[in-house]
Amino acid sequence: MSQGKILITGVARGLGLGMSRYFLQHDYQVLGVDIDKNALTRLEETGLPGLQLVHLDVSEEPSVQALSRLIERQFGQLDGIINNAAIGQPCNEPLSQLPLSHWQRVLAVNLTGPMLISKHMAPLLTPGAAIINIASTRAHQSEPDNEAYVAAKGGLIALTHAMAVSLGPAVRVNVISPGWIDVSRLQTVPNNEAPDEHDHRQHPAGRVGKVEDVAALARFLLSGEAGFITGQEYVIDGGMSKRMIYPEGPAAD
Structure with missing residues (x-):
């Protein structure tokens, strides 16, 4: 018996x-x-049972509206x-050279997209259903030249609690912020930069994250529990955001 019908973007x-x-x-x-x-x-050719695919740019509101009508016809809720x-x-x-077009495109997809999907799909959610946004630990930590991505993910965290208040109690809204999750085998072009032993050891949890770590948490947050x-x-993030790191090792007491 199916546990439910869910929409996943990207x-x-x-x-x-x-x-x-994982959800299938x-x-x-x-x-x-x-x-x-x-x-x-390519994904459709794998013939995964229970998976229906739609081509969509989440930042284009007319397309998102059309998707909501499709869902209502084919899924109901x-x-x-x-x-x-x-x-x-x-x-x-570098910030001094950051094109406005890149800034605007990243915010359109990474922040406006979740808002549009939620705006037009929330009326189709069953009572007690949930929305999960995927942000990033980069919303809290930065490297140089991360402005567009970090701003979008930070905004997504704020958008989450705003929507939770607006859509509750009928719909719950939470956000997951992953750290390093190994997706090297799940790219369109195979990625040879899989984590090495050092990458795993630096995490307090002893390893880099797996997709299943995020998916299992998402499944719990979608559930009635x-x-x-x-x-x-x-x-x-395997504890990485809580680990104090010094360029030359721990500071002396």
Whole structure:
């Protein structure tokens, strides 16, 4: 028996692809959307039972409105939404050279997109359903030249608690902020930069994260067992954001 119908954005690669497979394995029906037509075609050819795919740019409101009408006709209602679609490259050019077009595109996809999906899909959610936004630990920590990505992910955390208050009690809204999650096998082009032993050891948890770590948390937050949880951020990074790091090792006492 299906546990529910959920919408996941950004399903063609990486974390979105991994979460889609996870939820399908746990008897969910998944409606997946992505902007990459070629990647969607390759995914469709795998013939995963329970997966329906739609080509969509989450930042275009007319397209999102059309998706809501499609869902209403074919699904009736949804039991959850995972706003995962994002321009995932966190680095931009130096701030002095940052093109306004890049800034605006990252915010359009990574921040406006989740708002539009939630705006038009929330009326289709069953009572007690939930929305999960996927942010990043970079909303709290930065490297040089991360302005667009960091601003969008930080805004998404704030948007989460705003929507939780606006949509409650019928709909709960939470945000997951992953740290380093190994998606090297889930890219359109295979990624040879898989974590090495040093990468694993530097995490207090002893390893880099897996897609299943994020997906299992998302599954819990969508469930009735999380019925008293809304407006919250869940950092899932193996403890890295709590580890004090010095360039030359721990400081002397």
